[in-house]
Amino acid sequence: MNDLQQLSAMALWGACVLYAIAMVAYAIRLSRVAELKGAAAAASKGAESQATVSVGTSHTKEGAASAVADAQPTGGKAGASKPKATTASAAIGDQKATKALGIARAATLVGAVLHTVGVTARGIEAEHVPWSTMYEYTISGSLVAVVVFLLVQRKRDITYMGAGVTGLATIALGLGLTVLYQDATGLQPALQSFWLVIHVSIATIATGIFGVGFIATALQLMRDYRDSEPKVVSNRFLKVFHDPGVRVIKGKTFRFLEAVPTPKKLEALAFRLNAVGFVLWTFTVMAGAIWAEHAWGRYWGWDPKEIWSFVIWVIYAAYLHARTTQGWAGRRSAWVSIVGFAAIIMNFTVVNLVFQGLHSYAKA
Amino acid sequence: MARVKIDNYAVADAPRLGVRGWLRWIWRQVTSMRIALILLLLLALAAIPGSVLPQWPQQPGETKAFIDNNAVIGPVLDKLGFLDVFGSAWFTAIYVLLFASLIGCIVPRAIAHYKAMRAPVPAVPSSFARYEPSGREETDVDAATAIERARKELRPRAGWLGALTGYRIRVDERVVRDGAATTSDGKERRELAMTADMGHIRELGNLIFHISLVFVLIAVGAGTLLTYRGQAIIVEGRTFTNAAVAYDTFSHGSGFDPADLQPFTVKLDGLDAVFEDNGRPKEFTAHVTLQEPGKDATQKDVQVNRPLQVDGAKMYLQGNGYAPVFTYTDGDGNVAFQGPVVFLPQDQVYTSTGVVKVPDVTSGEQIGLKGTLLPTEVTKPGGSVSIHPDPGNPVIYFTAYTGDLGLDDGVPQNAYQLDESQLSPVRGDDGQPFVFGITLGDTVTLPDGLGTISFDALPRFAAMDLRADPSLPWLLAASISMLVGLAISLFATRRRIWLVAPMDTPTTVVEAAALAPSHDGGVEAALDRALAATSGRVPDADEEDE
Ligand code: HEM
Numbered sequence: 031m032n033d034l035q036q037l038s039a040m041a042l043w044g045a046c047v048l049y050a051i052a053m054v055a056y057a058i059r060l061s062r063v064a065e066l067k068g069a070a071a072a073a074s075k076g077a078e079s080q081a082t083v084s085v086g087t088s089h090t091k092e093g094a095a096s097a098v099a100d101a102q103p104t105g106g107k108a109g110a111s112k113p114k115a116t117t118a119s120a121a122i123g124d125q126k127a128t129k130a131l132g133i134a135r136a137a138t139l140v141g142a143v144l145h146t147v148g149v150t151a152r153g154i155e156a157e158h159v160p161w162s163t164m165y166e167y168t169i170s171g172s173l174v175a176v177v178v179f180l181l182v183q184r185k186r187d188i189t190y191m192g193a194g195v196t197g198l199a200t201i202a203l204g205l206g207l208t209v210l211y212q213d214a215t216g217l218q219p220a221l222q223s224f225w226l227v228i229h230v231s232i233a234t235i236a237t238g239i240f241g242v243g244f245i246a247t248a249l250q251l252m253r254d255y256r257d258s259e260p261k262v263v264s265n266r267f268l269k270v271f272h273d274p275g276v277r278v279i280k281g282k283t284f285r286f287l288e289a290v291p292t293p294k295k296l297e298a299l300a301f302r303l304n305a306v307g308f309v310l311w312t313f314t315v316m317a318g319a320i321w322a323e324h325a326w327g328r329y330w331g332w333d334p335k336e337i338w339s340f341v342i343w344v345i346y347a348a349y350l351h352a353r354t355t356q357g358w359a360g361r362r363s364a365w366v367s368i369v370g371f372a373a374i375i376m377n378f379t380v381v382n383l384v385f386q387g388l389h390s391y392a393k394a
Numbered sequence: 395m396a397r398v399k400i401d402n403y404a405v406a407d408a409p410r411l412g413v414r415g416w417l418r419w420i421w422r423q424v425t426s427m428r429i430a431l432i433l434l435l436l437l438a439l440a441a442i443p444g445s446v447l448p449q450w451p452q453q454p455g456e457t458k459a460f461i462d463n464n465a466v467i468g469p470v471l472d473k474l475g476f477l478d479v480f481g482s483a484w485f486t487a488i489y490v491l492l493f494a495s496l497i498g499c500i501v502p503r504a505i506a507h508y509k510a511m512r513a514p515v516p517a518v519p520s521s522f523a524r525y526e527p528s529g530r531e532e533t534d535v536d537a538a539t540a541i542e543r544a545r546k547e548l549r550p551r552a553g554w555l556g557a558l559t560g561y562r563i564r565v566d567e568r569v570v571r572d573g574a575a576t577t578s579d580g581k582e583r584r585e586l587a588m589t590a591d592m593g594h595i596r597e598l599g600n601l602i603f604h605i606s607l608v609f610v611l612i613a614v615g616a617g618t619l620l621t622y623r624g625q626a627i628i629v630e631g632r633t634f635t636n637a638a639v640a641y642d643t644f645s646h647g648s649g650f651d652p653a654d655l656q657p658f659t660v661k662l663d664g665l666d667a668v669f670e671d672n673g674r675p676k677e678f679t680a681h682v683t684l685q686e687p688g689k690d691a692t693q694k695d696v697q698v699n700r701p702l703q704v705d706g707a708k709m710y711l712q713g714n715g716y717a718p719v720f721t722y723t724d725g726d727g728n729v730a731f732q733g734p735v736v737f738l739p740q741d742q743v744y745t746s747t748g749v750v751k752v753p754d755v756t757s758g759e760q761i762g763l764k765g766t767l768l769p770t771e772v773t774k775p776g777g778s779v780s781i782h783p784d785p786g787n788p789v790i791y792f793t794a795y796t797g798d799l800g801l802d803d804g805v806p807q808n809a810y811q812l813d814e815s816q817l818s819p820v821r822g823d824d825g826q827p828f829v830f831g832i833t834l835g836d837t838v839t840l841p842d843g844l845g846t847i848s849f850d851a852l853p854r855f856a857a858m859d860l861r862a863d864p865s866l867p868w869l870l871a872a873s874i875s876m877l878v879g880l881a882i883s884l885f886a887t888r889r890r891i892w893l894v895a896p897m898d899t900p901t902t903v904v905e906a907a908a909l910a911p912s913h914d915g916g917v918e919a920a921l922d923r924a925l926a927a928t929s930g931r932v933p934d935a936d937e938e939d940e
Contacts, residue, residue, distance in 0.1 A: 067932050080672055081695040081939060186915075189607055258738065295912075297912065297913075298912045298915070299912040299913075300916070301913040305884040306471050306883070306884075307887075308880075308884070309877070309880055309881050309884060312614055312876070312877055312880055313877060316873050316874075316877065319869075319873075323866070324699065327623075327710065327861055329866075329869070330614075331452065332444055332449065332451070332452060332479075332480050333452070334444075334445035334731065337442070337445040338445060339440050340441055341438045341442060344434055344435075344437050344441070345434075345435070345438045346436050347434055348431055348438065350431055350884075351431045351434060352425065355427045355428055355431050356428075357426070357428075366435070373438075381445065381459075387554035
């Protein structure tokens with residue numbers, strides 16, 4: 031083990047642990063906020079029934095923070111015994127939520143710094159861009175996901191996505207360091223190309239962005255199912271899966287979903303991310319074709335990797351159409367994008383490891 | 395938030411009876427968004443077997459082995475096209491339908507878009523009740539000033555480009571729509587209504603994207619028809635004349651006539667191969683003289699990533715190796731063979747193998763020699779090996795055969811292999827097969843009066859790969875335009891903002907609303923900016939807060 035290798039591995043393990051901590055903290059914060067929201071709703075109900083206090087005349091803003099803020103004046107004005115008690119516990123919860131959020135943010139930030147150090151050290155050690163093997167692709171792609179999350183976070187409050195993104199990054203780093211790890215080696219001649227840098231870096235970025243979009247979509251669907259009346263399923267076989275599914279999603283475990291925005295807003299966010307991801311993916315496929323033309327003398331040869339890049343592209347195109355098709359907008363189009371992300375995961379796990387083809391260098 | 399419904403092509407009403415009615419109904423189905431969506435999903439699904447099962451065009455050997463190893467399912471899958479997914483009837487059917495749908499979709503949309511571009515901006519709706527976001531602003535200026543301020547704030551731009559990228563504005567003076575039309579004393583109440591409309595460029599980008607998609611398919615199709623490629627080996631000092639028969643392998647699409655090949659010649663003046671001390675290749679350069687018909691000869695360098703451009707094609711330097719020159723003099727003293735023989739490199743240090751076939755001996759049986767070239771031979775305990783790809787100490791080890799080379803059977807033969815079925819090895823005095831080494835400039839006499847062979851020179855050869863696909867520039871152009879159209883269609887905003895200001899009131903209360911797709915995060919801020927401008931208020935800062 032040389033120094034760089036050690037530095038890289040240690041930094042990445044550090045990032046992995048910090049992300050895990052951040053994930054737990056984000057989750058705690060989310061469930062607290064959900065509790066507070068529930069309490070606030072109860073309090074304002076109580077207030078309305080006891081006294082005619084108008085709540086939030088102007089914009090009724092959504093989002094956890096404002097719900098918490100609303101809760102206190104409401105409770106205070108109502109001045110009744112029951113809401114007061116709720117308010118007290120809400121205040122304690124509020125403190126806890128804030129503390130958890132502080133920990134989560136700090137852990138994510140420091141984790142991202144360590145993650146960057148780890149990826150950079152790997153690149154220096156390998157003497158090429160750190161995304162030419164599955165291991166490198168995994169550590170770089172998950173870094174992009176975290177960075178995208180942090181960047182979006184600066185513009186708008188998407189704290190509710192924190193647990194999902196850091197969770198994904200924890201899993202990716204953990205799997206990367208234990209299962210996928212490979213020592214750095216020199217590049218094969220076919221990879222010594224400007225197009226490697228372009229093609230694979232854009233693919234990595236697109237994957238990171240699709241990853242964050244996937245979290246938004248997953249939250250959207252979960253919240254949607256939690257909010258809506260469950261369908262009555264008469265098929266006895268399907269019932270076996272359906273009923274416990276409904277119970278779980280409507281149960282206490284998923285109470286945190288009340289702190290995430292409405293499905294509609296999550297849909298809008300997921301669309302923006304997926305749209306950026308799709309444009310980048312289109313570019314990835316094009317750059318890959320140019321590279322293939324240079325390196326192998328044909329721009330498209332239905333190699334397994336090319337097939338899956340195509341499949342991913344078509345699925346996300348279907349998703350974009352589904353959004354504007356009657357009966358498909360909302361849930362169904364969301365499922366299409368989930369399938370799209372599953373195909374991305376397939377593309378660089380199973381396809382790399384099992385199906386052979388010209389791209390199989392990624393294994394070595 | 396109100397959603398813009400874009401699905402203009404969903405099936406509207408049930409079909410009437412009659413053939414034409416049915417045809418129209420089918421066509422409408424095919425061009426409906428739902429069918430496009432299902433076809434896209436089918437296309438993705440249909441492509442997957444191509445990555446799981448071996449495919450004839452990509453891996454013929456493995457595909458054959460797969461069929462042999464799976465006696466039952468193999469032939470069935472083959473029959474059903476699963477072993478050539480991308481050439482199968484069903485895959486073709488899906489994408490042909492998809493593109494039919496696409497064209498059927500683009501044409502009416504392009505017409506509609508053209509009309510919409512020219513049509514006036516639509517008027518403000520009567521009621522804002524259904525729309526979100528909405529807002530109101532009180533201002534002490536009159537309606538005309540308020541509306542003018544909002545107009546300025548939204549900065550409409552002139553010209554067609556402005557109409558494409560910015561807001562187009564329409565202002566009407568009209569009777570109050572939302573509320574009583576007259577005042578209590580019977581006077582008509584009037585208002586100013588402004589529409590600011592943006593988003594034509596989005597639809598335009600979307601059309602560009604879909605149209606480019608059609609062109610991508612056309613370019614790919616044209617490419618498969620018009621492409622040709624061939625591989626040729628040129629030895630140093632020799633000249634290659636471009637013609638289909640001159641290539642070792644030559645293939646072309648059905649739209650290309652090999653007779654159209656321009657008979658240019660390429661002479662390989664020299665091939666520089668530079669290796670590092672450890673044998674790693676550093677650089678290969680082929681120095682060639684290109685002579686096109688009716689033009690002056692020009693000297694060119696061809697390198698691995700710098701092909702020679704000629705006759706609309708590219709000639710790539712694909713590989714290189716040695717082509718030792720031999721002279722074989724038969725037992726009767728006649729020169730039966732003289733010339734270079736291509737030896738194919740087998741490893742990093744250019745240990746190369748090749749065969750010399752001598753059919754034209756004066757008398758007796760034909761001669762064949764199987765050789766292994768060691769460019770820099772050293773003798774090690776285990777035997778002789780080459781330690782460097784450069785010709786430091788070239789030695790060729792031969793085994794000789796006599797008999798029938800099988801060249802007259804009419805079956806095309808591999809030039810690099812000896813068909814040993816009708817040959818027997820030449821044996822030495824000890825009865826063992828005769829193996830001999832020959833160094834550069836040496837002459838060796840074969841036993842049994844079989845003549846002599848000399849190793850005269852060791853030139854290199856260049857393996858050239860000629861490829862032409864005239865569709866490539868078009869394909870690239872169509873792809874780039876597709877990417878640009880896509881980016882426009884996904885990132886440009888489409889929204890409409892309405893402001894209504896009642897006239898002749900003591901203070902003007904401006905009502906406003908907007909219509910935008912739910913993912914348009916900036917619409918509220920734009921609405922607020924327009925409203926704030928009417929009263930001179932500073933707009934809310936939190937732009938992106940949804
Ligand atoms: C060859 C297959 C096709 C591909 C790859 C494809 C791809 C896309 C993509 C990526 C978008 C997203 C752009 C956006 O959301 O603005 C889109 C939008 C759209 N496509 Fe296609 N498309 C195909 C075929 C079709 C067909 C056959 C139709 C007609 C039925 C169609 C109608 C539309 C419409 C109306 C939109 C606009 C949706 C919107 O504005 O949100 N497309 N298409």
